[in-house]
Amino acid sequence: MDETFVDSSPTQSSDDSQESSENSTTGDRRMKRREKNREAAQRSRQKMTARADELHKEYENLEKENRSLVEEIKGLKENVAFWEKVCKEHESKCFLFPPDLKELGSLLHPASIFSGTGFSQELLSDLFSSDDLKNLIGECF
Known part of the structure; x- marks a missing residue:
């Protein structure tokens, strides 16, 4: 015989509702x-x-x-x-350089020509605009 035990105590039913509420x-x-x-x-x-x-x-x-x-x-x-x-x-036609510097200048890079004269390209660029330099070069020819 199969016996089924059902507990209908009030504590179990409140536990179930509390558990489902927590879930x-x-x-x-x-x-x-x-x-x-x-x-x-x-x-x-x-x-x-x-x-x-x-x-x-x-x-x-x-x-x-x-x-x-x-x-x-x-x-x-x-x-x-x-x-x-x-x-x-x-450089070979310029009257601004001494003759010995002209000869030396032809052997050097054009940017270094002014190194022995106290001039520099930066100084000349500061003193003269591009058009001024073109005119100055034109006068030397």
Whole structure:
């Protein structure tokens, strides 16, 4: 014979309702925590995306600036080459240099011609504009 024992004491039934109440409270807390975590993760992903966009824009600006500087350097090198050629052509005809310095100057790099005279290219550049130098060179020919 199968005997079934049913305890209908009031303490057990209140324990069950208290336990189910705790389970629902724990479940609610867990759901709220998951929702907060999901929102925090979404905000974090949005921040990372915004930062990546910002870095990409900065990269593009730096690339653009770099291309501009490379072009400027190219132009400056061409300018230096032009003025070195002008100095080289002019040094043998210039009346500003003593004859012994002219001979020495033809053996030296045009930028170093002024080193023995107390002049420097920087000083001449400060004293004369490009047009002034062209006129001065033209007078020496």
